Amino acid sequence: MVAAFMQYPFDLFRKEIIESLRPILDSLGYMDEIRLETPPSPEMGDLSFACFPLSKIVKKPPSDVAKDIANKVSPKEWIDHTDASGGYVNFFINVERLVSHTIDVILMQDKTYGSLEKKQKKVIVEHTSANPNGPLHVGRARNPILGDTLVRIYRYTGYDVESQFYVDDLGKQVAILAWGVKNIKPETLPKTDRDKPDHLLVRFYQQAYKLMSENKEVAKEINEIVKLCERGDEETIRMVRDAFEPALQGIKQSLAELDIHFDRFVPESQFVKDKSVDEVVEALKKTEYTGKEDGAWYIDLKPFGVSGRNTKFFFTRSDGTTLYATRDVAYHLWKAKHADILINVLGEDHKLEAKQVEIALKLIGAKTIPKAVFYSFVTLPGGKMSTRRGRVVYLDDLIDEAVARAFEEVKKRRGNELTEEKIKHIAKLVGLGSIRYNILKIQPEKDIVFKWEDALNFEGYSAPFIQYAHARASSILRKMPSPGKVDVKPLTHQQEIALVKLLARFPDVIKEACGNNRPNLIANYLYDLAAQFNQFYRDCPVIKAENKKLRDARLALVQATSITLRNGLYLLGISAPEEM
RNA sequence: GGGCGCGUGGCCUAGCUUGGAUGGGGCGCUGGCCUUCUAAGCCAGCAGUCGCGGGUUCGAAUCCCGCCGCGUCCGCCA
Known part of the structure; x- marks a missing residue:
C-alpha cells in the first residue's frame, strides 16, 4: 500500500522557485503574489518570472532586473540553473531529478496518477435531465458527455460526487406523451427501424403533439393532465410515469453505451408531494421584491440586473399552482442539504431560468448556490434540431x-x-x-x-x-x-x-x-x-x-x-x- | 428593443478568467517517410488584417467603449 501521497514534481519545483524568489523580491519592494508562467518553448526554460511590473518599482529596465535576479538565485534541489532573457527570469528544472521522480511517481501511483488528495466535500453534478419523451438527439448529447466527464474529473480531484438526473415528470412534454400512449392506436403510427422503447414512444409524442395543435379538445385534455400532476394527483402522476418510464429506460440504455450512468434519478413531483415547493412559495411571497398580478405571484428581477421585455419571474400561476422554476428552487434547496458544491450542466436556453433560480435561492437564504456549466447548441447545417418535426440525428x-x-x-x-x-x-x-x-x-x-x-x-x-x-x-x-x-x-x-x-x-x-x-x-x-x-x-x-x-x-x-x-x-x- | 454567449488561414479549433518573449493544433491541399517496437503515425511546404473602429498600457487575440455578424433567452411553458 502506498502510504503517503507523493508530491508531484512540478509542485516541488514551483515551491522551490517561490521560496528562492520571495526574499529577493521582498528586498526589492515587490510584495505581490509571485506568479510563474510557462515559457513559449522548452529551450527557454521550464518556468519563468516576468520582471516588467518589478522594473517599474526599481526603475531599471526589465532585462537588467531579470539579470540581477537570475544571478541571485542559486541552484538547489530542483532548480538546475537560471537564465535571464527578454525581461524574464527563466528557471530550468533539474532534469535528472525530474525524470526519476516523475517516473517513480507514475509507476507507483499507477491508476491514481494525477488524482489529488481527498477533499472531504460532497459534490452533486446534475446533468442531462432531458424530457423523457423520446430518444436523445445529438443536439442534446453535449450535456451527458460534459456532465459525466465533470463527474469523473471531480472524483479524481478528490471530491465525493453524486450524479443526478432530474426527471421532469410534471411537464407538458410527458403529459403529451402520456395522452398519446393512452389515446393513439399503435398500428396507426409509422413503423420504426429501431426496436427500442424511446424510439417506439417518440411516435406517440409526435402524433399527439400534432393532434394537440389541430384539436382544442385534445389540448384541453392534455392541459388537464398537466394540472392534475402539478396538484400532486397520485394516480395521474403514476399514469404519466408509466407512459414515459420506457422512454427513460431507452435513454439510459443509450447513455450506458457511452459509459454514462447516474447515481440518482430525482423526479420533479417529489417536491410537490413533500410540500417543499409550497414552503418555497411562502418564503418567496415575503421578499421585498415580490409582487402579485391577477392572483399570480412574481419577483421583479430588474433590481438584480435582469433586463428585457419582461423581468418578472412568476413563481405561481393565478390558480396558485407552481411553475417549473419554482419546483427547481425546491430541488436545489434539497440538493444543498446533501452537498457542499452543486454543479449543473445546462443548455444555453436555460440561462435565464438558472438566473431566476439563483436569485430566488439567495432571497430565501440558501447557503449553497449552484454553479452552472452552460453549453451552446449542436445544430444541423440547416438549423436547429427538432424532435417534433423529426428533424434530428439521434x-x-x-x-x-x-x-x-x-x-x-x-x-x-x-x-x-x-x-x-x-x-x-x-x-x-x-x-x-x-x-x-x-x-x-x-x-x-x-x-x-x-x-x-x-x-x-x-x-x-x-x-x-x-x-x-x-x-x-x-x-x-x-x-x-x-x-x-x-x-x-x-x-x-x-x-x-x-x-x-x-x-x-x-x-x-x-x-x-x-x-x-x-x-x-x-x-x-x-x-x-x-x-x-x-x-x-x-x-x-x-x-x-x-x-x-x-x-x-x-x-x-x-x-x-x-x-x-x-x-x-x-x-x-x-x-x-x-x-x- | 434589452440581456447573455460566440466571431482566430478554405473549413474546424487552442490561447482570452490571471495582458507579456516567434498566435499553437487539426482537417483539406502539395511533396517526402513503411526490410526496424502497429503509417489511425512521422517530416517538410502552402495558408493568418486574431470580425471592424477607437481607447487603456512600456506591451492587447487577451482589458475597456462603440459598431457589425451569428446563436440564445426575454411565456401565469418546460
Missing part, C-alpha cells in the same frame, strides 16, 4: 454510424490478422471514444454545427489518435514488460526529456480542468502527450535500444506514458485499447 444513430465506420477502419488495417470478434470490440471502443472526444475537445460555449465528417473524425485531433498512441505503448510492453523500478539516468534524449516533462504536467492539467469546469483542457493535453509519444516512438527504439540499461529505462518511460494516457482517457470516459 444519438443512437450517431453511435451506430461511429461504430460501423470504426469497424471499416479497423478491418482495412488489421482485417487479415485479427478475428472478426476482436475487430468488433476495437471498433466499439474507437467509435464511442470518438463521439465523446469530438464533443469534449471543444469549449462548451462554442456552437457546434453537426457534420458527420467532424463527428466521425478518426485522425489528427481525435480520440483514435490518442488511443493509437496507447496501443503502440501497449504493444511494446506486451512484447517486453517494463522491469518496474529501474535506473532512469540513461534517459537523456531530447524526445525522452520532452515526454517526461509533459507527463509531469498531468496533475496540473487536472487541477485546472476541475477548477474551471473545463474538460477540454484534458482533451488538449492528451493530444499533446500522444503527439509527443509518437515522436519519441519514431526517434527512440525501445526493444532494440543500444543496451539493456537504456532499454529498461525506456520501457519504464513507455509504461509511465501508457499509464498517463490511460488515466487521462478514463477521465474523458474513453477507453484505452491495448490493441487497434
Whole structure:
C-alpha cells in the first residue's frame, strides 16, 4: 500500500522557485503574489518570472532586473540553473531529478496518477435531465458527455460526487406523451427501424403533439393532465410515469453505451408531494421584491440586473399552482442539504431560468448556490434540431454510424490478422471514444454545427489518435514488460526529456480542468502527450535500444506514458485499447 | 428593443478568467517517410488584417467603449 501521497514534481519545483524568489523580491519592494508562467518553448526554460511590473518599482529596465535576479538565485534541489532573457527570469528544472521522480511517481501511483488528495466535500453534478419523451438527439448529447466527464474529473480531484438526473415528470412534454400512449392506436403510427422503447414512444409524442395543435379538445385534455400532476394527483402522476418510464429506460440504455450512468434519478413531483415547493412559495411571497398580478405571484428581477421585455419571474400561476422554476428552487434547496458544491450542466436556453433560480435561492437564504456549466447548441447545417418535426440525428444513430465506420477502419488495417470478434470490440471502443472526444475537445460555449465528417473524425485531433498512441505503448510492453523500478539516468534524449516533462504536467492539467469546469483542457493535453509519444516512438527504439540499461529505462518511460494516457482517457470516459 | 454567449488561414479549433518573449493544433491541399517496437503515425511546404473602429498600457487575440455578424433567452411553458 502506498502510504503517503507523493508530491508531484512540478509542485516541488514551483515551491522551490517561490521560496528562492520571495526574499529577493521582498528586498526589492515587490510584495505581490509571485506568479510563474510557462515559457513559449522548452529551450527557454521550464518556468519563468516576468520582471516588467518589478522594473517599474526599481526603475531599471526589465532585462537588467531579470539579470540581477537570475544571478541571485542559486541552484538547489530542483532548480538546475537560471537564465535571464527578454525581461524574464527563466528557471530550468533539474532534469535528472525530474525524470526519476516523475517516473517513480507514475509507476507507483499507477491508476491514481494525477488524482489529488481527498477533499472531504460532497459534490452533486446534475446533468442531462432531458424530457423523457423520446430518444436523445445529438443536439442534446453535449450535456451527458460534459456532465459525466465533470463527474469523473471531480472524483479524481478528490471530491465525493453524486450524479443526478432530474426527471421532469410534471411537464407538458410527458403529459403529451402520456395522452398519446393512452389515446393513439399503435398500428396507426409509422413503423420504426429501431426496436427500442424511446424510439417506439417518440411516435406517440409526435402524433399527439400534432393532434394537440389541430384539436382544442385534445389540448384541453392534455392541459388537464398537466394540472392534475402539478396538484400532486397520485394516480395521474403514476399514469404519466408509466407512459414515459420506457422512454427513460431507452435513454439510459443509450447513455450506458457511452459509459454514462447516474447515481440518482430525482423526479420533479417529489417536491410537490413533500410540500417543499409550497414552503418555497411562502418564503418567496415575503421578499421585498415580490409582487402579485391577477392572483399570480412574481419577483421583479430588474433590481438584480435582469433586463428585457419582461423581468418578472412568476413563481405561481393565478390558480396558485407552481411553475417549473419554482419546483427547481425546491430541488436545489434539497440538493444543498446533501452537498457542499452543486454543479449543473445546462443548455444555453436555460440561462435565464438558472438566473431566476439563483436569485430566488439567495432571497430565501440558501447557503449553497449552484454553479452552472452552460453549453451552446449542436445544430444541423440547416438549423436547429427538432424532435417534433423529426428533424434530428439521434444519438443512437450517431453511435451506430461511429461504430460501423470504426469497424471499416479497423478491418482495412488489421482485417487479415485479427478475428472478426476482436475487430468488433476495437471498433466499439474507437467509435464511442470518438463521439465523446469530438464533443469534449471543444469549449462548451462554442456552437457546434453537426457534420458527420467532424463527428466521425478518426485522425489528427481525435480520440483514435490518442488511443493509437496507447496501443503502440501497449504493444511494446506486451512484447517486453517494463522491469518496474529501474535506473532512469540513461534517459537523456531530447524526445525522452520532452515526454517526461509533459507527463509531469498531468496533475496540473487536472487541477485546472476541475477548477474551471473545463474538460477540454484534458482533451488538449492528451493530444499533446500522444503527439509527443509518437515522436519519441519514431526517434527512440525501445526493444532494440543500444543496451539493456537504456532499454529498461525506456520501457519504464513507455509504461509511465501508457499509464498517463490511460488515466487521462478514463477521465474523458474513453477507453484505452491495448490493441487497434 | 434589452440581456447573455460566440466571431482566430478554405473549413474546424487552442490561447482570452490571471495582458507579456516567434498566435499553437487539426482537417483539406502539395511533396517526402513503411526490410526496424502497429503509417489511425512521422517530416517538410502552402495558408493568418486574431470580425471592424477607437481607447487603456512600456506591451492587447487577451482589458475597456462603440459598431457589425451569428446563436440564445426575454411565456401565469418546460
